[in-house]
Amino acid sequence: MNNQIKVGIVGYGNLGRGVVSAIQQNTDMKLVGIFTRRSPESISMNQADLNMQHISEVEKYKNEIDVMILCGGSATDLPEQGPKFAKMFNTVDSYDTHAKIPEYFDSVNKAARESGKTSIISVGWDPGLFSINRLMSEAILPKGETYTFWGNGVSQGHSDAIRRIEGVKGAVQYTVPINEAVDRVRSGENPELSTAEKHLRVCYVVSEEGYDQEEIEKEIKTMPNYFAEYKTEVNFITEEELAEKHSSLPHGGFVIRGGESGGENKQIIEFSLKLESNPEFTSSVLVAYARAAHRLNKEGQAGAKSVLEVPPVYLSPKTAAELRRDLL
Amino acid sequence: MNNQIKVGIVGYGNLGRGVVSAIQQNTDMKLVGIFTRRSPESISMNQADLNMQHISEVEKYKNEIDVMILCGGSATDLPEQGPKFAKMFNTVDSYDTHAKIPEYFDSVNKAARESGKTSIISVGWDPGLFSINRLMSEAILPKGETYTFWGNGVSQGHSDAIRRIEGVKGAVQYTVPINEAVDRVRSGENPELSTAEKHLRVCYVVSEEGYDQEEIEKEIKTMPNYFAEYKTEVNFITEEELAEKHSSLPHGGFVIRGGESGGENKQIIEFSLKLESNPEFTSSVLVAYARAAHRLNKEGQAGAKSVLEVPPVYLSPKTAAELRRDLL
Numbered sequence: 001m002n003n004q005i006k007v008g009i010v011g012y013g014n015l016g017r018g019v020v021s022a023i024q025q026n027t028d029m030k031l032v033g034i035f036t037r038r039s040p041e042s043i044s045m046n047q048a049d050l051n052m053q054h055i056s057e058v059e060k061y062k063n064e065i066d067v068m069i070l071c072g073g074s075a076t077d078l079p080e081q082g083p084k085f086a087k088m089f090n091t092v093d094s095y096d097t098h099a100k101i102p103e104y105f106d107s108v109n110k111a112a113r114e115s116g117k118t119s120i121i122s123v124g125w126d127p128g129l130f131s132i133n134r135l136m137s138e139a140i141l142p143k144g145e146t147y148t149f150w151g152n153g154v155s156q157g158h159s160d161a162i163r164r165i166e167g168v169k170g171a172v173q174y175t176v177p178i179n180e181a182v183d184r185v186r187s188g189e190n191p192e193l194s195t196a197e198k199h200l201r202v203c204y205v206v207s208e209e210g211y212d213q214e215e216i217e218k219e220i221k222t223m224p225n226y227f228a229e230y231k232t233e234v235n236f237i238t239e240e241e242l243a244e245k246h247s248s249l250p251h252g253g254f255v256i257r258g259g260e261s262g263g264e265n266k267q268i269i270e271f272s273l274k275l276e277s278n279p280e281f282t283s284s285v286l287v288a289y290a291r292a293a294h295r296l297n298k299e300g301q302a303g304a305k306s307v308l309e310v311p312p313v314y315l316s317p318k319t320a321a322e323l324r325r326d327l328l
Numbered sequence: 329m330n331n332q333i334k335v336g337i338v339g340y341g342n343l344g345r346g347v348v349s350a351i352q353q354n355t356d357m358k359l360v361g362i363f364t365r366r367s368p369e370s371i372s373m374n375q376a377d378l379n380m381q382h383i384s385e386v387e388k389y390k391n392e393i394d395v396m397i398l399c400g401g402s403a404t405d406l407p408e409q410g411p412k413f414a415k416m417f418n419t420v421d422s423y424d425t426h427a428k429i430p431e432y433f434d435s436v437n438k439a440a441r442e443s444g445k446t447s448i449i450s451v452g453w454d455p456g457l458f459s460i461n462r463l464m465s466e467a468i469l470p471k472g473e474t475y476t477f478w479g480n481g482v483s484q485g486h487s488d489a490i491r492r493i494e495g496v497k498g499a500v501q502y503t504v505p506i507n508e509a510v511d512r513v514r515s516g517e518n519p520e521l522s523t524a525e526k527h528l529r530v531c532y533v534v535s536e537e538g539y540d541q542e543e544i545e546k547e548i549k550t551m552p553n554y555f556a557e558y559k560t561e562v563n564f565i566t567e568e569e570l571a572e573k574h575s576s577l578p579h580g581g582f583v584i585r586g587g588e589s590g591g592e593n594k595q596i597i598e599f600s601l602k603l604e605s606n607p608e609f610t611s612s613v614l615v616a617y618a619r620a621a622h623r624l625n626k627e628g629q630a631g632a633k634s635v636l637e638v639p640p641v642y643l644s645p646k647t648a649a650e651l652r653r654d655l656l
Contacts, residue, residue, distance in 0.1 A: 021590020262349020265605035277593035
């Protein structure tokens with residue numbers, strides 16, 4: 001296809017691999033190269049046609065790539081890579097350190113404005129699609145409460161916290177919304193609920209031989225910030241069962257606004273996701289917003305944007321006229 | 329408050345009344361006047377401070393109103409009023425004759441471009457919020473199917489159709505999504521389903537004395553287009569019960585996209601509404617988009633737009649920086 005959008009990827013972990021497969025689902029896009037800090041030859045390739053390059057080569061691609069998808073982490077990669085790549089490319093990223101978003105936005109915005117590029121930050125589902133739904137439902141129903149539930153899904157942070165306990169060989173932690181709390185919110189009751197009252201923590205743990213499972217369970221359940229405040233369930237299983245049943249990365253959640261319109265009628269707006277693969281879904285969102293970044297830039301809208309500032313129409317390969325005809 | 333957005337309303341039916349109460353929930357907005365074809369004095373007023381004017385007075389308000397909310401119907405009012413008011417004011421409307429949207433868009437767009445005003449058309453929930461969700465979920469998951477379910481809710485068209493039958497004194501028809509179909513869609517099965525396979529029609533009917541209820545029931549159930557294709561349930565009730573239990577206008581529905589990301593993982597996106605008052609909710613959406621029309625116009629974005637083309641950030645009274653900080 002002519003006029004395909006030429007896409008580059010920085011970082012080849014779960015997210016980067018998801019972006020590769022998402023681009024293959026979009027015929028208006030073409031993957032030009034993947035840039036990694038590792039030695040490109042060291043990466044075992046299941047798709048021989050990928051152009052794997054060391055990140056130091058990236059400047060050579062300045063005119064070959066319409067939009068660069070940054071697949072690094074928020075802790076250390078993106079704070080450096082976001083502004084750096086915005087100097088050379090249109091970019092999208094999934095920066096998700098909530099408290100530092102304004103600061104990150106400013107640094108990417110400065111770089112993108114100087115280069116005349118367009119960067120969309122904090123793309124994904126939360127932050128991302130959930131944020132859009134919070135904004136829209138609050139604007140439509142100014143009187144009301146917004147609730148976010150996460151799960152069922154694997155929390156990497158909580159799984160890691162369990163794995164750091166002595167005597168733990170392997171562990172996966174699922175965040176599970178508490179049905180009773182969800183039902184109360186869906187009914188429009190607008191209850192006061194802490195995060196702990198909304199979520200259950202369910203752990204599957206493999207213990208090392210010679211360690212006391214009761215001790216491990218106690219250590220998990222009393223861990224401050226991670227588990228102590230929550231209702232926590234600990235299940236010990238075998239290494240085989242962990243590998244067999246708990247190696248995928250499902251996730252999801254709901255954003256529910258319980259509001260009241262002017263005549264005191266209850267109005268409930270809900271947005272929900274049920275995802276078999278959390279990283280693949282985030283990758284799919286990144287790719288749709290990569291299309292938007294490219295288009296916004298072609299229209300001269302340089303600088304940083306969040307998903308909140310992007311008109312929906314830019315996400316689709318169809319024209320505005322086609323979308324009005326087919327989807328309105 | 330200074331700098332309040334000055335709003336006008338054309339038409340004072342269910343929707344217009346909903347807009348009045350929605351504006352009262354938004355402190356950044358102020359209602360300037362309501363324009364009606366009826367004699368303004370003939371309208372019984374429960375809010376004495378409303379400035380009710382005959383529609384012929386509207387030109388005098390050209391410089392007094394930032395955005396005009398058109399609350400007329402799609403059949404005859406809006407095709408005439410949409411382009412007419414776009415020549416004088418920024419406008420929003422809830423035009424919903426799906427097949428004629430492109431034509432309507434063009435006529436409003438022409439008028440708005442000439443006047444330098446901004447008009448947002450087809451605002452509400454379907455078309456409107458549902459359309460945005462169809463677009464976004466299809467762009468994110470290009471491989472998949474999108475399903476729309478409506479209900480539980482009152483269908484005015486179907487209720488009217490029953491009322492036209494001889495021997496029927498009153499009737500209300502609820503469109504009800506069939507749970508089994510919803511569950512299949514939510515599971516990611518992506519079944520083929522006709523509208524009739526997705527919805528049940530539940531009717532509450534008051535018959536005139538001396539008419540055969542069985543005859544009426546048969547006439548309802550065999551009515552082509554409206555009921556013949558559907559599983560239809562007819563309940564005869566008293567006039568009192570109809571007035572008491574079936575005089576509100578609840579509605580709602582779901583848009584569900586069952587998709588598959590690149591690695592063949594199922595991903596389900598769902599947007600749903602549960603509304604105690606359909607017209608009040610539509611009014612609330614209109615008011616949020618009125619804010620957007622005013623702002624887009626201040627930024628020089630003249631012409632017609634649909635909701636698909638409006639960045640979410642314009643719906644909120646907060647600034648983009650506040651929204652990034654608080655909602656991302």
